[in-house]
Amino acid sequence: MDIIIENLTKKYGNQKAVDNISLKxxxxxxxxxxxxxxxxxxxxMKIITNFISADEGKIFIGGKLLSxxxxxxxxxxxxxxxxxxxxxxxxxxDFLNFCAKIQGIEKSRIPGRVVEMIRTTGLNHEKHKKxxxxxxxxxxxxxxxxxxxxxPEILILDEPTSGLDPNQIAEIRKxxxxxxxxxxxxxxxxxxxxxxxxxxxxFIINKGKIVADGTAETLRKQAxxxxxxxxxxxDGEPDKIxxxxxxxxxxxxxxxxxxxxNRFDIHCIDTVAKRDIFKLCVDNKWVLTEMTPFExxxxxxxxxxxxx
Amino acid sequence: xxxxxxITTRELNSFFDSLIAFxxxxxxxxxxxxxxxxxxxxIFMVGQASLRSFFGIAYWTLFFFIxxxxxxxxxxxxxxxxxxxxxxxxxxxxxVILGKYLATIILICIALAFTLPYVITVSKIGNIDTGGxxxxxxxxxxxxxxxxxxxxxxxxxxxxQIVAFLMALFISLFFHIIFEVIAGGMTGLIGQVVNSLxxxxxxxxxxxxxVDSKDLIYxxxxxxxxxxxxxxxxxxxxxxx
Numbered sequence: 001m002d003i004i005i006e007n008l009t010k011k012y013g014n015q016k017a018v019d020n021i022s023l024k025x026x027x028x029x030x031x032x033x034x035x036x037x038x039x040x041x042x043x044x045m046k047i048i049t050n051f052i053s054a055d056e057g058k059i060f061i062g063g064k065l066l067s068x069x070x071x072x073x074x075x076x077x078x079x080x081x082x083x084x085x086x087x088x089x090x091x092x093x094d095f096l097n098f099c100a101k102i103q104g105i106e107k108s109r110i111p112g113r114v115v116e117m118i119r120t121t122g123l124n125h126e127k128h129k130k131x132x133x134x135x136x137x138x139x140x141x142x143x144x145x146x147x148x149x150x151x152p153e154i155l156i157l158d159e160p161t162s163g164l165d166p167n168q169i170a171e172i173r174k175x176x177x178x179x180x181x182x183x184x185x186x187x188x189x190x191x192x193x194x195x196x197x198x199x200x201x202x203f204i205i206n207k208g209k210i211v212a213d214g215t216a217e218t219l220r221k222q223a224x225x226x227x228x229x230x231x232x233x234x235d236g237e238p239d240k241i242x243x244x245x246x247x248x249x250x251x252x253x254x255x256x257x258x259x260x261x262n263r264f265d266i267h268c269i270d271t272v273a274k275r276d277i278f279k280l281c282v283d284n285k286w287v288l289t290e291m292t293p294f295e296x297x298x299x300x301x302x303x304x305x306x307x308x
Numbered sequence: 309x310x311x312x313x314x315i316t317t318r319e320l321n322s323f324f325d326s327l328i329a330f331x332x333x334x335x336x337x338x339x340x341x342x343x344x345x346x347x348x349x350x351i352f353m354v355g356q357a358s359l360r361s362f363f364g365i366a367y368w369t370l371f372f373f374i375x376x377x378x379x380x381x382x383x384x385x386x387x388x389x390x391x392x393x394x395x396x397x398x399x400x401x402x403x404v405i406l407g408k409y410l411a412t413i414i415l416i417c418i419a420l421a422f423t424l425p426y427v428i429t430v431s432k433i434g435n436i437d438t439g440g441x442x443x444x445x446x447x448x449x450x451x452x453x454x455x456x457x458x459x460x461x462x463x464x465x466x467x468x469q470i471v472a473f474l475m476a477l478f479i480s481l482f483f484h485i486i487f488e489v490i491a492g493g494m495t496g497l498i499g500q501v502v503n504s505l506x507x508x509x510x511x512x513x514x515x516x517x518x519v520d521s522k523d524l525i526y527x528x529x530x531x532x533x534x535x536x537x538x539x540x541x542x543x544x545x546x547x548x549x
Contacts, residue, residue: 049396052545075398085389089325090318101314103398146393 001062001076001153001184002027003048008057010043010208017043019208020057025201027153030180032199033188036306040208041188042082045156048186049079061154075104078152080160084143088132092123092142095131096149103150117145120175136163144172148179155179157187161194173198192298202298206306219301229266229273230257232290233281238262241286248276265294311399315407316414319381323415328380332373333419339369344426357434362426363444363515370416370452371484375476377415378459379469381408382542386467391545401542405535409460416452420445440517447514450527451507455480457534464541483507483530 003025010018018040025031035041046052048059050070059066061073087095096117100110118127121141126134131142140163147155160176161169176185176198189195195202196216204212204219212219233241238259245254250270257263266277274291281288323329344351344362351361382405385391394404430436455476462475484507491503503509510523 046392051392051396071398071400074396077396079393079396081389081392081396083389085391085393087318087322087390088388089322094321098314098318099397102311102394104311150398 003154003184003186004060005044005048006058006060008044008047008059009055010040010047010052011055016208018047018054018205021205021208021210023203023210023213025184025186027184028180028182029201030176030185030187030199032195032202033186033205034190034192034195034202034302035188035205038207039205039306041205042158044205045079045081045158045186045188049077049081049156050074075150076153078147078150078155080143080147080155080157082158084140086131086139086142086146089130091128091130092134093118093127095142096145099146100149105150113149113151117149120148121145122171137165137168140164140172141168144175153183155183155185155187157185159189160187161189161191169194192302196298204302204305211305212301216298219298227268227271227273228294229268229277230263230290230292230294231266231277231288232261232263234262234287234289236262236284236286241284244280244284245277248273248280250276263290311403312407312410315399315404316411319408319411320414323377323411328377329415329418332377332415333422336366336369336373336419337422340365340423351430357430357436359426359430359436359441359444360515362423363448366420366423366448367451367511370448371455371480372477374412374416374452374455375459375462375473375480377412378456378463378476379473380463381412381460382463382538383467383469383472387469401539405460405464405538405542409456409535412456412460413449413453416456417449420448437517440515443517443519444515446519447511450514450524451511454483454507454527454530454534457531457538458483459534461534461538461541464538 003023005021005023008018008021008023009016021040021044033041033044043052047054048061048066050066050073053067062076064073066073087098090098093114096114097110100113101107105113118124121144123138123141123145126138131139134142140160144157144160147157155176157176161172164172173194176187179185180198180200187198199216201215202212202219203210238256241262242254242256242264245251245264245266250268250273251266252269253267255265255267257265266273268274277291278288280286320329323332340362343365351359353361382391385394395401427436427441458479459472459476462479463469463472466472466475483505487502487506488508491499491506494502504522504526510526513520514523
């Protein structure tokens with residue numbers, strides 16, 4: 001099932017939490033939803049899950065208008081909300097049984113499904129404990145289990161890895177990746193490496209507006225415009241090297257990273273820059289001892305797009 | 309219907325797991341038992357094989373206990389955020405409200421069922437008016453159903469349980485006594501209208517053993533209004549995030 005959002009707007013009083021957002025998520029795509037606090041991520045997710053209604057705009061899920069077909073569409077959505085609210089006084093297994101029943105799973109399939117969820121999320125030793133007694137990480141697993149118990153075609157996960165330890169994060173990411181093969185997944189997070197690790201596509205919003213949409217690769221290209229190479233060239237006068245580097249056609253700008261150690265940051269506009277630099281060194285009998293392509297971090301892109 | 313029942317059973321389990329149900333049943337039986345059999349104008353004072361005094365006492369005990377049962381129904385879920393988890397599942401607002409409502413009514417019926425030994429005891433003492441007893445219980449259940457719907461509405465407009473409790477008590481108080489008092493000072497049509505809004509009037513006539521469609525319509529409309537307003541109030545969840 002795909003998700004199509006058209007011109008979505010949501011106001012809280014006078015403040016626009018979501019401002020005219022349009023978005024398409026294809027079946028089998030994992031979309032990473034990024035944005036600073038208060039950008040409108042959670043609001044958008046709450047609207048997609050039909051918990052709150054939009055002021056303007058339409059949402060189509062699997063080709064059907066959400067506001068007219070929500071009771072049918074909701075069956076196909078699994079949702080893990082931001083603070084992972086759960087019935088604290090219920091034992092894990094009872095809670096999952098309740099969720100399975102309410103999602104309309106056939107009675108005969110419920111026990112199998114619950115056991116499967118407990119196994120997938122690694123809750124076997126905790127299954128008889130009350131949810132309130134579990135640590136945050138285990139509660140997060142219960143939250144994930146309740147979201148996927150009815151095998152939904154769409155998964156909406158609001159910060160799924162918050163409160164988990166690094167091992168658990170890796171497990172959950174793997175799980176999301178696996179689920180994402182057949183399902184449409186939207187996940188929001190503050191952890192940027194997580195987006196790169198799990199998502200096919202990144203969607204950044206700020207103050208309710210879209211500021212970026214694309215893969216990590218395209219975002220990088222958009223953000224910096226040119227590649228940066230870190231090089232170290234030995235056996236030569238720093239100033240002379242600096243000048244000769246600047247004369248290269250494929251190089252737009254050269255900076256001293258460290259003058260004493262002959263280190264330079266080179267902004268290139270062409271992919272042949274690496275070859276040109278190498279050739280320059282050979283011609284001048286300099287020794288090229290380091291050449292590292294420098295990737296703009298997603299953090300920098302994020303900061304650039306959302307700070308103004 | 310199946311979905312409503314799933315919510316009802318969860319809610320009932322939660323009543324019993326959190327001991328609310330036990331406390332409520334014990335207190336209800338304690339109060340009504342004490343005043344029915346031991347103290348004040350009890351059954352023995354009346355000198356008749358009748359449960360009228362018990363119905364009069366339950367009329368008041370239920371009035372106080374029902375807001376205590378209903379206050380958490382929605383307010384608690386709003387506060388903890390579980391309402392979001394619940395309503396984004398394959399349920400409608402109405403199913404959730406009806407499920408919770410039904411659970412409370414069942415709990416009250418269970419509490420009332422524990423007073424059936426009173427009926428047996430009294431029937432051994434003398435000739436009991438079976439029809440009157442049935443009508444009395446019916447009046448209690450209808451009154452409880454009306455107050456529960458008010459209580460669930462109060463619970464839906466706030467996420468603070470204490471506020472929900474006081475609101476429910478406040479609104480119920482109008483039906484329970486204030487309308488009657490106001491009507492006492494009025495004459496003519498307005499007096500009649502206000503008087504007919506009072507639960508007391510309808511309760512008395514029912515528990516006297518007279519089943520009048522007016523009374524049934526009266527309780528039915530309070531229940532409907534309460535649940536209807538709850539649904540509206542629950543659907544207006546846009547303002548909190």
